[in-house]
Amino acid sequence: MTQFDLVLVGYGNVARRFVSLLREQQAALRRDHRLVVRVVATATRHHGCVDNGRQVSAASTLAFLRDVVTRRAAAARDGRLVVVETTTLDIARGEPATSHVRAALAGGAHVITANKGPVAFAYRSLMRAAARSNRWFLFEGAVMDGIPVFNLARETLPLVAITGFRGVVNSTTNFILTAMEQGQPFDAALREMQARGIAEADASLDVDGWDAAAKTAALANVLLGARMTPHDVSRRGIGASDGAAAIAARAAGHRLKLVVRGQREGTRVVAQVGLQQLPADDILSQLDGQQNALILTTDLLDEIAVVQRGSGLTHTAYGLLSDLVSLATHGPATRQSPRSAPPRRSPPRQPRRT
Amino acid sequence: MTQFDLVLVGYGNVARRFVSLLREQQAALRRDHRLVVRVVATATRHHGCVDNGRQVSAASTLAFLRDVVTRRAAAARDGRLVVVETTTLDIARGEPATSHVRAALAGGAHVITANKGPVAFAYRSLMRAAARSNRWFLFEGAVMDGIPVFNLARETLPLVAITGFRGVVNSTTNFILTAMEQGQPFDAALREMQARGIAEADASLDVDGWDAAAKTAALANVLLGARMTPHDVSRRGIGASDGAAAIAARAAGHRLKLVVRGQREGTRVVAQVGLQQLPADDILSQLDGQQNALILTTDLLDEIAVVQRGSGLTHTAYGLLSDLVSLATHGPATRQSPRSAPPRRSPPRQPRRT
Numbered sequence: 001m002t003q004f005d006l007v008l009v010g011y012g013n014v015a016r017r018f019v020s021l022l023r024e025q026q027a028a029l030r031r032d033h034r035l036v037v038r039v040v041a042t043a044t045r046h047h048g049c050v051d052n053g054r055q056v057s058a059a060s061t062l063a064f065l066r067d068v069v070t071r072r073a074a075a076a077r078d079g080r081l082v083v084v085e086t087t088t089l090d091i092a093r094g095e096p097a098t099s100h101v102r103a104a105l106a107g108g109a110h111v112i113t114a115n116k117g118p119v120a121f122a123y124r125s126l127m128r129a130a131a132r133s134n135r136w137f138l139f140e141g142a143v144m145d146g147i148p149v150f151n152l153a154r155e156t157l158p159l160v161a162i163t164g165f166r167g168v169v170n171s172t173t174n175f176i177l178t179a180m181e182q183g184q185p186f187d188a189a190l191r192e193m194q195a196r197g198i199a200e201a202d203a204s205l206d207v208d209g210w211d212a213a214a215k216t217a218a219l220a221n222v223l224l225g226a227r228m229t230p231h232d233v234s235r236r237g238i239g240a241s242d243g244a245a246a247i248a249a250r251a252a253g254h255r256l257k258l259v260v261r262g263q264r265e266g267t268r269v270v271a272q273v274g275l276q277q278l279p280a281d282d283i284l285s286q287l288d289g290q291q292n293a294l295i296l297t298t299d300l301l302d303e304i305a306v307v308q309r310g311s312g313l314t315h316t317a318y319g320l321l322s323d324l325v326s327l328a329t330h331g332p333a334t335r336q337s338p339r340s341a342p343p344r345r346s347p348p349r350q351p352r353r354t
Numbered sequence: 355m356t357q358f359d360l361v362l363v364g365y366g367n368v369a370r371r372f373v374s375l376l377r378e379q380q381a382a383l384r385r386d387h388r389l390v391v392r393v394v395a396t397a398t399r400h401h402g403c404v405d406n407g408r409q410v411s412a413a414s415t416l417a418f419l420r421d422v423v424t425r426r427a428a429a430a431r432d433g434r435l436v437v438v439e440t441t442t443l444d445i446a447r448g449e450p451a452t453s454h455v456r457a458a459l460a461g462g463a464h465v466i467t468a469n470k471g472p473v474a475f476a477y478r479s480l481m482r483a484a485a486r487s488n489r490w491f492l493f494e495g496a497v498m499d500g501i502p503v504f505n506l507a508r509e510t511l512p513l514v515a516i517t518g519f520r521g522v523v524n525s526t527t528n529f530i531l532t533a534m535e536q537g538q539p540f541d542a543a544l545r546e547m548q549a550r551g552i553a554e555a556d557a558s559l560d561v562d563g564w565d566a567a568a569k570t571a572a573l574a575n576v577l578l579g580a581r582m583t584p585h586d587v588s589r590r591g592i593g594a595s596d597g598a599a600a601i602a603a604r605a606a607g608h609r610l611k612l613v614v615r616g617q618r619e620g621t622r623v624v625a626q627v628g629l630q631q632l633p634a635d636d637i638l639s640q641l642d643g644q645q646n647a648l649i650l651t652t653d654l655l656d657e658i659a660v661v662q663r664g665s666g667l668t669h670t671a672y673g674l675l676s677d678l679v680s681l682a683t684h685g686p687a688t689r690q691s692p693r694s695a696p697p698r699r700s701p702p703r704q705p706r707r708t
Binding site: 028283304329 | 375379382383386387499500501502505506509510511512513514634635636637640642649654655656657658659660661662663664665666668669672675676679680683
């Protein structure tokens with residue numbers, strides 16, 4: 001039986017659902033994965049920091065995290081300490097999430113995160129840090145919630161070279177475009193997404209395409225071996241003025257979608273987020289409301305599409321849960337190395353099994 | 355570095371492409387998976403049996419296989435002997451493939467197969483045999499070629515309960531239906547599929563729905579914990595007389611598709627293959643020609659769809675290759691156990707990692 005001690009950095013909706021999901025799955029975790037999990041510390045910017053049940057004053061979540069990890073050197077040394085990163089993202093810099101991940105790995109903790117910031121801004125350097133500490137950095141929930149994307153590439157597509165991708169990966173903009181097609185105003189659709197807790201706290205992150213650009217950078221870094229940040233992604237968002245085009249596209253049997261793309265071009269990777277009018281028989285055309293999809297272009301298997309047909313907090317929390325099971329299954333993370341940059345062809349997994 | 359000795363049982367198009375793919379991927383297998391592979395014996399019904407480069411006379415492929423495995427007891431004991439099963443299937447009984455798999459496991463060999471017969475007819479008993487011998491029985495290529503289906507469930511969806519599935523999994527019938535929609539005659543479309551090597555040697559296996567029924571039984575057994583054979587699947591095929599319905603469906607903006615379904619109903623699993631007229635916004639409606647797709651219904655992630663957009667021999671051969679890498683990655687197969695029958699909720703993986 002393995003026992004993981006969890007340190008939660010960020011304790012918003014996702015982290016809370018993760019904790020309740022852990023409770024629901026407690027018996028199955030024990031039975032099927034010989035895993036016992038307990039939360040030992042929690043750090044939030046607004047509600048303060050708690051370690052071992054006691055409120056602790058700290059200069060910042062980062063300072064608190066460093067202290068907590070240091071105090072748990074024994075669990076860290078045994079590979080039983082896991083930092084769960086779910087803080088709110090500053091899209092301009094990928095912080096404070098990236099610093100949290102770096103500090104956790106430096107202290108010998110594994111890191112699992114539903115945050116796209118670290119992998120979008122610093123994938124390669126964080127993978128190196130994880131390798132130095134012989135720990136895992138996992139982030140399945142960063143794109144399409146718990147639907148296997150990074151795990152799919154790493155665990156199920158050995159030897160396959162991924163040469164490009166396209167998809168719809170931002171639920172808020174897809175919901176708004178779907179609503180505007182039906183004549184609903186932009187603002188009302190956006191407010192509905194915020195009321196449901198789907199839209200980012202800062203709506204501009206979604207509607208200006210920043211969330212999609214961060215996910216695009218994450219996908220490009222991990223699947224295509226790129227070295228980019230969201231600022232390197234050519235980006236276009238949506239606004240109220242796109243309503244007429246959405247209605248016109250639908251009337252012509254097409255759909256207007258905010259499509260992300262990444263592609264190897266020689267030794268470079270190019271990536272963009274943009275509005276596209278898609279024919280009805282495109283898989284991405286069928287995505288209504290909050291549905292997402294990703295189409296991978298590969299050498300051996302042509303195109304493979306993965307479609308997320310539902311959504312919600314449980315999906316995102318499940319991304320963290322599946323990362324936690326990966327930790328328990330894989331054991332210590334030796335031989336981790338980030339995927340090579342193009343054009344070398346190599347498998348899309350980076351942390352290898354031992 | 356691990357060395358696998360392969361025994362090929364069946365040496366048709368799929369096995370030949372597998373061997374050439376092994377050669378193409380030789381360097382990557384060595385570099386990324388520390389794996390060296392060589393073919394030590396080949397058994398075919400028509401061209402005889404070859405062991406270690408020498409033609410051998412044998413009463414049957416099964417008798418030859420037993421001899422080959424016995425002569426390689428040392429490799430079997432070390433978990434380095436792998437039988438690759440790709441013989442032609444007798445759909446009424448799942449033979450000779452099932453007997454081949456059973457003999458190989460009994461002799462201590464791992465088995466990988468692109469054959470749907472063994473998993474459709476005898477999944478549970480073969481998994482028990484694999485567990486007794488502490489070896490793996492893997493079959494990724496049995497449904498949707500090398501596109502991750504069984505690996506997806508086993509490796510990337512821990513703790514998720516799959517409650518049902520639906521999909522389009524037979525390329526020949528989908529190609530014929532797509533052709534008939536456009537006014538082409540049934541026979542011409544079928545001949546084209548046979549000329550391309552896609553249709554089964556015995557065309558009735560495809561057009562009468564037997565291939566789809568075998569895949570449905572395989573999916574139901576593995577993903578839903580059913581105990582069924584293809585004979586337990588309610589089945590309907592397609593014929594020339596469905597052309598008018600296909601044209602009419604298309605004219606109405608719909609598509610006529612041969613849809614497979616499996617679902618838990620209380621403690622039972624029900625499964626069927628049948629023609630359905632689907633609305634245009636159904637994912638399965640978009641599948642043209644040889645494209646396949648599978649939609650899983652789950653508890654934690656709602657519906658997940660996986661779409662195979664290309665096809666061909668390389669896809670099928672890749673299913674075997676990914677199984678081979680799974681063997682190398684997972685090591686010896688301790689703690690294997692078939693997935694429980696409904697209604698117990700448990701994860702969809704059966705061979706567990708060690």
